[in-house]
Amino acid sequence: MQLFETIDTMRDKSRAWRRKNKRFGFVPTMGALHEGHLSLVRAAKAQCDVVAASIFVNPTQFGPNEDFSKYPRTFERDCELLENEGVSMLFAPTVEEMYPPRAVTYVTVEGMSEKLCGNSRPGHFRGVTTVVSKLFNIVEPDVAFFGQKDAAQVAIIRRMVRDLNIPVEIVACPIVRETDGLAMSSRNAYLDPQQRKAALVLSRSLKEAQVLYQQGVRDAQPLIDHSKEMFAQQPSARLDYFEIIHPATLEPVEKIISPSLVAVAAYLGTTRLIDNIVLG
Numbered sequence: 001m002q003l004f005e006t007i008d009t010m011r012d013k014s015r016a017w018r019r020k021n022k023r024f025g026f027v028p029t030m031g032a033l034h035e036g037h038l039s040l041v042r043a044a045k046a047q048c049d050v051v052a053a054s055i056f057v058n059p060t061q062f063g064p065n066e067d068f069s070k071y072p073r074t075f076e077r078d079c080e081l082l083e084n085e086g087v088s089m090l091f092a093p094t095v096e097e098m099y100p101p102r103a104v105t106y107v108t109v110e111g112m113s114e115k116l117c118g119n120s121r122p123g124h125f126r127g128v129t130t131v132v133s134k135l136f137n138i139v140e141p142d143v144a145f146f147g148q149k150d151a152a153q154v155a156i157i158r159r160m161v162r163d164l165n166i167p168v169e170i171v172a173c174p175i176v177r178e179t180d181g182l183a184m185s186s187r188n189a190y191l192d193p194q195q196r197k198a199a200l201v202l203s204r205s206l207k208e209a210q211v212l213y214q215q216g217v218r219d220a221q222p223l224i225d226h227s228k229e230m231f232a233q234q235p236s237a238r239l240d241y242f243e244i245i246h247p248a249t250l251e252p253v254e255k256i257i258s259p260s261l262v263a264v265a266a267y268l269g270t271t272r273l274i275d276n277i278v279l280g
Helices: 007-019 035-047 075-084 124-139 148-163 186-190 193-198 200-214 220-232
Strands: 002-004 024-029 050-055 089-091 143-147 169-173 237-245 260-268 271-279
Touching: 002 007, 007 024, 007 050, 007 089, 007 124, 024 035, 024 124, 035 050, 035 143, 035 169, 050 075, 050 124, 089 124, 124 148, 143 148, 148 169, 148 260, 148 271, 186 271, 193 200, 193 260, 200 220, 200 237, 200 260, 200 271, 220 237, 220 260
Parallel strands: 002 089, 024 050, 024 143, 050 089, 143 169
Antiparallel strands: 237 260, 260 271
């Protein structure tokens, strides 16, 4: 696996591969890799001739009181994992490389970036779409792979790609879970044993919503109310949101008559976790 730390070297290498008419896959990450990330790499390997990944903890998607400075960084271990999975190239720039001095240009998907996590974390999705658009311009992949756990992010990136005519296909891969159902996340490492146990209320609330749907409930509000009651009974978990929305527009759904995204976010102490399922 070749490591590139500058934009020019990464761009030169990716273009060299593209000149060989190779289908080029890309897996952008912030590092602290787990099985969820590796599942994206495997999907990319299955669908593409050559795969690149990136590790970049992007400061513009963190709020002033969020965990940018303490976000887990395990670079050497991450490199070993990616090499073992057959990744050909790793782009690992510095913040200074990605954001030139006095940079003032951002990419915002209006009307979507303020929803779900964007409502709880103002500016978060603006930071995501800005850095992803930069990465796409640098790496120039044919296909980019993201996790379904970040379903709102996937929807927003898809809209950005469509609106800006960026020639990249977006593939969303299934959520990878721990054996007890908790969605894998780099932030799970922050949880103490009590918080780790309490965090299961996220996946349980989604399973309960699925059961009610399978029993014939189609109105969204009863599913939302039931899940809020579950969180009220778990004082160690503070609910941020539990919403049922259209998976492409992120608009609220009153009746589940077509595929609908059920999304939840909650705080365990200061750690914020997200999860989702699709019904219908």
